Amino acid sequence: MSGSPHSPAALHAPVLEWYAANARVLPWREPDAGAWAVMVSEFMLQQTPVNRVLPAYRAWLERWPKPIDLAAEPPGEAVRAWDRLGYPRRALRLHAAAQAIVERHSGEVPDDHEALLALPGVGTYTAAAIASFAFGQRHAVVDTNVRRVLARALTGVAQPTISPTAADQRLAMSALPADEPTAARWAVASMELGALICTARAPRCDDCPIRSQCAWVLAGSPPYDGPPRRGQTYEGTDRQVRGRLLAVLRAAAGAVPKKALDACWHDAAQRERALDGLVADGLVEPLSRARYRLPG
DNA sequence: TACCCGTGGCT
DNA sequence: TAGCCAAGGGT
Numbered sequence: 001m002s003g004s005p006h007s008p009a010a011l012h013a014p015v016l017e018w019y020a021a022n023a024r025v026l027p028w029r030e031p032d033a034g035a036w037a038v039m040v041s042e043f044m045l046q047q048t049p050v051n052r053v054l055p056a057y058r059a060w061l062e063r064w065p066k067p068i069d070l071a072a073e074p075p076g077e078a079v080r081a082w083d084r085l086g087y088p089r090r091a092l093r094l095h096a097a098a099q100a101i102v103e104r105h106s107g108e109v110p111d112d113h114e115a116l117l118a119l120p121g122v123g124t125y126t127a128a129a130i131a132s133f134a135f136g137q138r139h140a141v142v143d144t145n146v147r148r149v150l151a152r153a154l155t156g157v158a159q160p161t162i163s164p165t166a167a168d169q170r171l172a173m174s175a176l177p178a179d180e181p182t183a184a185r186w187a188v189a190s191m192e193l194g195a196l197i198c199t200a201r202a203p204r205c206d207d208c209p210i211r212s213q214c215a216w217v218l219a220g221s222p223p224y225d226g227p228p229r230r231g232q233t234y235e236g237t238d239r240q241v242r243g244r245l246l247a248v249l250r251a252a253a254g255a256v257p258k259k260a261l262d263a264c265w266h267d268a269a270q271r272e273r274a275l276d277g278l279v280a281d282g283l284v285e286p287l288s289r290a291r292y293r294l295p296g
Numbered sequence: 297t298a299c300c301c302g303t304g305g306c307t
Numbered sequence: 308t309a310g311c312c313a314a315g316g317g318t
Contacts, residue, residue, distance in 0.1 A: 045314040052304070052313090086302030086313095093316080123316045143314045163297080164315090191314065200312065201307075231310065234302080243302050281301090 008175035011153060011210050012186060018209035019189030022196065026050065027057065028133075029188075035109035035134035036067055042126045042133075043094045048085050050195075056083050067098040068107045076294030079283060080250050088246060092282055092295075093121025111135040124169075128187075138183035140172035145194025146187075150175060152198060156215030158224040159200070241265045241274035249284060255293040 027033065028041035040060055044053040060081055064070040070078065075095045082091035097119040101109060109130065110116055116127040128139035142164065150171050151160035160168065175190075177183045197204045205211050205221070216222070234240055244264040249256055265271040275292075278284040285295040 042314065047301090047313055047315060048303075049305075049313050084303060086304085087315085089301065090316085121316065125315060129314070141314090144312090145314065195314075229311085230299095232312085233310095237301095239300080239302060246302090277301095 007213075008154065009177075010213055011175065011190075012177055012182070014209040014213075015189050015193055016182075016185055018197075019185070019192055023189075023192055024050075024196070027054070033134075035111070035130065036065075037061055038134040039097075039109055039126075039130050040094065042129050043090050043097075043121060044085055046090055046126070047087060052085065056081070056085055064098075066107065067101040067109065070095060070098040071102045074294075074296045075282065076285070076296055079246070079294050083250070084247075088283055089281055090121060096120040097122065109134070111137070113137070113139065132184045132187045136181055136184045138176065138180045139187065140169055140176055141187040141191065142168055142172045143191060143194075145191045145198070146172060148200060149190050149194045149198045152203075152216035153210055153214045156219045157226075158216060158222060159226065162227065162229055238270065238274050238277065241267075241270055242278055245271075245275055245278060246283060249292065249294050252293070255287055255291045258290045258292065261292060 023029070026041075028037050041053065041057055044057055044060075063081065064073070073095070075092055078091040078095040079088050082088050085091075100119050101107060104110075105115065110119075111131065111134075113127055113131045116122050116130050117124070122130070125141065125143050128141045129143075131137040132139045132141050144160075147160035147164065147168050150168070151157050154171060154175065175186075177186050193208075193210075197208050205214070205217055208214065211217050241264070245261055248260055248264060252260075261275065262268075262271065265274070275284065279286055282295055284292055286292050
């Protein structure tokens with residue numbers, strides 16, 4: 001059952017042993033963290049690196065230790081506390097999710113996968129992550145790290161496909177240990193391997209516990225030969241303008257005169273489009289044509 | 297499906 | 308330096 005290359009089961013023991021010895025100490029992994037802490041961390045970690053999440057995470061849980069504490073606040077306070085983590089719609093969704101938890105689940109983060117998936121801002125990955133990390137359930141937890149580890153170790157290519165696919169989910173399911181607690185440890189361990197060793201740019205294969213079984217290494221570590229990845233341009237985009245507008249509103253105690261927002265960006269047409277977009281998203285509340293604030 | 301959505305560190 | 312990349316979700 002073990003030992004042959006490309007055999008998922010052969011990966012389990014070395015990866016689990018490696019994790020036991022090398023896992024980072026992170027607050028949401030503490031035994032007493034609780035499901036709400038795991039959920040907050042997962043929202044913040046959607047596209048934002050661990051090191052930048054840590055301070056915001058600590059402040060958030062100190063201020064709102066339970067879902068009902070956040071649900072009682074206006075959504076604008078969540079946006080303000082989100083600080084500069086990026087993608088502030090996540091703050092709005094986390095606030096809405098907290099309200100849904102209070103209304104539908106008596107204030108407790110549900111342990112049911114379908115119930116989690118029905119919460120705002122919770123997609124396939126986040127639902128599986130909360131169910132696995134917080135409740136020890138058996139789910140394929142497929143993020144960009146896991147997709148990369150499986151692409152290399154089992155498929156033998158340098159990088160996974162650009163977008164997540166159903167094939168990724170099937171591959172992750174096939175690699176999942178049958179036993180529930182082992183599956184939960186495998187989920188976090190394989191993700192950590194992707195974050196620390198099997199990294200996107202300069203993988204540390206010399207330190208990898210499964211290098212002797214890795215299909216990509218065994219194939220001679222061939223370079224990526226798929227379609228070119230679309231770079232994310234940022235300078236001059238609406239996203240940059242939105243970020244500037246929201247930064248002004250976050251820094252202000254209350255409402256902000258439109259004149260202060262107008263100073264954020266030179267191009268009036270783009271500025272108005274960005275502001276309208278923020279209002280449409282519920283991130284900004286217009287009090288009049290001349291005054292704006294974070295949503296109350 | 298492809299695109300939109302922030303921010304900043306790293307190589 | 309300028310891209311590249313980061314525990315995705317919604318539409």
